[in-house]
Amino acid sequence: xxxxxxxxxxxxxxxxxxxxxxxxxxxxxxxxxxxxxxxxxxxxxxxxxxxxxxxxxxxxxxxxxxxxxxxxxxxxxxxxxxxxxxxxxxxxxxxxxxxxxxxxxxxxxxxxxxxxxxxxxxxxxxxxxxxxxxxxxxxxxxxxxxxxxxxxxxxxxxxxxxxxxxxxxxxxxxxxxxxxxxxxxxxxxxxxxxxxxxxxxxxxxxxxxxxxxxxxxxxxxxxxxxxxxxxxxxxxxxxxxxxxxxxxxxxxxxxxxxxxxxxxxxxxxxxxxxxxxxxxxxxxxxxxxxxxxxxxxxxxxxxxxxxxxxxxxxxxxxxxxxxxxxxxxxxxxxxxxxxxxxxxxxxxxxxxxxxxxxxxxxxxxxxxxxxxxxxxxxxxxxxxxxxxxxxxxxxxxxxxxxxxxxxxxxxxxxxxxxxxxxxxxxxxxxxxxxxxxx
Amino acid sequence: xxxxxxxxxxxxxxxxxxxxxxxxxxxxxxxxxxxxxxxxxxxxxxxxxxxxxxxxxxxxxxxxxxxxxxxxxxxxxxxxxxxxxxxxxxxxxxxxxxxxxxxxxxxxxxxxxxxxxxxxxxxxxxxxxxxxxxxxxxxxxxxxxxxxxxxxxxxxxxxxxxxxxxxxxxxxxxxxxxxxxxxxxxxxxxxxxxxxxxxxxxxxxxxxxxxxxxxxxxxxxxxxxxxxxxxxxxxxxxxxxxxxxxxxxxxxxxxxxxxxxxxxxxxxxxxxxxxxxxxxxxxxxxxxxxxxxxxxxxxxxxxxxxxx
Numbered sequence: 162x163x164x165x166x167x168x169x170x171x172x173x174x175x176x177x178x179x180x181x182x183x184x185x186x187x188x189x190x191x192x193x194x195x196x197x198x199x200x201x202x203x204x205x206x207x208x209x210x211x212x213x214x215x216x217x218x219x220x221x222x223x224x225x226x227x228x229x230x231x232x233x234x235x236x237x238x239x240x241x242x243x244x245x246x247x248x249x250x251x252x253x254x255x256x257x258x259x260x261x262x263x264x265x266x267x268x269x270x271x272x273x274x275x276x277x278x279x280x281x282x283x284x285x286x287x288x289x290x291x292x293x294x295x296x297x298x299x300x301x302x303x304x305x306x307x308x309x310x311x312x313x314x315x316x317x318x319x320x321x322x323x324x325x326x327x328x329x330x331x332x333x334x335x336x337x338x339x340x341x342x343x344x345x346x347x348x349x350x351x352x353x354x355x356x357x358x359x360x361x362x363x364x365x366x367x368x369x370x371x372x373x374x375x376x377x378x379x380x381x382x383x384x385x386x387x388x389x390x391x392x393x394x395x396x397x398x399x400x401x402x403x404x405x406x407x408x409x410x411x412x413x414x415x416x417x418x419x420x421x422x423x424x425x426x427x428x429x430x431x432x433x434x435x436x437x438x439x440x441x442x443x444x445x446x447x448x449x450x451x452x453x454x455x456x457x458x459x460x461x462x463x464x465x466x467x468x469x470x471x472x473x474x475x476x477x478x479x480x481x482x483x484x485x486x487x488x489x490x491x492x493x494x495x496x497x498x499x500x501x502x503x504x505x506x507x508x509x510x511x512x513x514x515x516x517x518x519x520x521x522x523x524x525x526x527x528x529x530x531x532x533x534x535x536x537x538x539x540x541x542x543x544x545x546x547x548x549x550x551x552x553x554x555x556x557x558x559x560x561x562x563x564x565x566x567x568x569x570x571x572x573x574x575x576x577x578x579x580x581x582x583x584x585x586x587x588x589x590x591x592x593x594x595x596x597x598x599x
Numbered sequence: 600x601x602x603x604x605x606x607x608x609x610x611x612x613x614x615x616x617x618x619x620x621x622x623x624x625x626x627x628x629x630x631x632x633x634x635x636x637x638x639x640x641x642x643x644x645x646x647x648x649x650x651x652x653x654x655x656x657x658x659x660x661x662x663x664x665x666x667x668x669x670x671x672x673x674x675x676x677x678x679x680x681x682x683x684x685x686x687x688x689x690x691x692x693x694x695x696x697x698x699x700x701x702x703x704x705x706x707x708x709x710x711x712x713x714x715x716x717x718x719x720x721x722x723x724x725x726x727x728x729x730x731x732x733x734x735x736x737x738x739x740x741x742x743x744x745x746x747x748x749x750x751x752x753x754x755x756x757x758x759x760x761x762x763x764x765x766x767x768x769x770x771x772x773x774x775x776x777x778x779x780x781x782x783x784x785x786x787x788x789x790x791x792x793x794x795x796x797x798x799x800x801x802x803x804x805x806x807x808x809x810x811x812x813x814x815x816x817x818x819x820x821x822x823x824x825x826x827x828x829x830x831x832x833x834x835x836x837x838x839x840x841x842x843x844x845x846x847x848x849x850x851x852x853x854x855x856x857x858x859x860x861x862x863x864x865x866x867x868x869x870x871x872x873x874x875x876x877x878x879x880x881x882x883x884x885x886x887x888x889x890x891x892x893x894x895x896x897x898x899x900x901x902x903x904x905x906x907x
Contacts, residue, residue: 170648171652174649202808203804207819233656290663336726338726411796411876414872448875453874454875456880
């Protein structure tokens, strides 16, 4: 009786969901973030529901099992446009294919989980260390001599290199993170060596999943498209990226606001949108997004910036934008904007300025019904798409992140777009969500 | 004797320990509601339903943790918060722990908090929790120093280290006006020691929850409860040291203390989500280069004022 009373009370709290994003699963994440019934969490230990959104390649299924087993009991799973792991019992699996039905399905699953014991997900892996304790050596540390062993298959914590910051040599710590770490791009996995909270080494183990763009960018490669539609899609893309950066900065309400603006982009009144965005940008500055949070580090060298292209190159002072060569944009008096520093802060300044510019261009293009003139190249939010699509550049991080503090490194990662461009456009949601941007 | 020295003081402290964090959770809910749409069981029930969920969720284990230390850390943090609340005088005679060196005891609570927070992050034996623990230890000393300087500032006019004497010394003018730098500095330290808002470096989003990234169930409930209780203890000490404690017209002293504590908590609850999280590097600079010298200025100000 007492337990059911407690369960009824617990069922009234927002549903804590850990999203494990597969290929093309981001839309599910954005929908969750805007639902007040859902509490999105960054650690599987803090969740009751595991949401697997998008396809998970077979090579990552073992990692998914490990994430699955980290959720504390009782928990259950929900699969959005994803094939459930075969060993899971039917009762512990809910599949959803509609974005609109997703928040409701999560709430329903959570309620069912708390009301009765059926539907609870079982453990999939044996509860044993992945590398067994070897129990050798003087101190049972797994090898010969004092520090020679590899207990649990991991090297002993010893500083092999000089500290990169202040000479205080703390133990090194090497671990792998990904491919479902929610603060990294989906599919991205890396091996990180930390000393204290400073990154000593960073090696990429798996590149992020290719990123799908709005269909209009693909259409622009085939025929002239309305500049207003193209620029609205560009602003939407950058606003969705801003959501991740603001979540990282702890500004949850502004992160949601950025998403609401992004959802209003495709069809909202463009003049109002521009006005809302100006006010939003002011709030970002007032609340310390730049001054307190964004580090002045993670600067790309000229060659790196050139290979990265897009807004990251322009933030490093490289004047390169396909739009400047398009007659349609020329008639709108398009002017290229650049920053000089090329660091994390400069990249966000550049992106915010480009969002404002997109709204301005869209407003004028809409008035005069302007279309793009060239189809052999298009400036995507990820960079120029000429004959080949922008490729994965996540290997840049191996050079960029060592020496940075952990939080600075994550802010730097969030300011970049490193994933390759997907050959297929993303599916556009048919409608806008219930809340407006105002 | 037993009633006066054990039963009643223990009851007051426990009541403050339960009611304070609950009211803080309600205030947090109000602030969240003002920032955007929220849904759930309503402002008053939301903290309880969250707590109920934590109680239902199982407490997990990590690979080879220091089990005893890991389970003990949240309880120790809560015990430190309770120790802080025991020092708050509710009236001239209504003090759970009325000792001549209560300011020093508070200082030791702040110092021990560093140990407990490190223990929480370290003993889980996982990477992100350990980074959170490292971060706190790197910054903890600067928090404690600032706090100690501003508290020595309030001890000077009182000519005593007892919090009751500190309140008595504010009969004519509260310390918030007499030493205007003291309260803002102390509140910043409060946010930092309970790692909230812009100073949430130990349990931050970039570490997926930091020292509590791998904690679930009842253990997480105790940890979050202890963090809130510590902030309530901070508001109690801030009320005592800077806002004249029980002093005030018309109403009984304990009510004044409760109102002032609530006002401080409301201010801290609002400050929490108002600003972006500061980077650790900038936090170190802010603490040592800006706030610590300001704490010196506050102390010199208090010293000169005491001499005049």
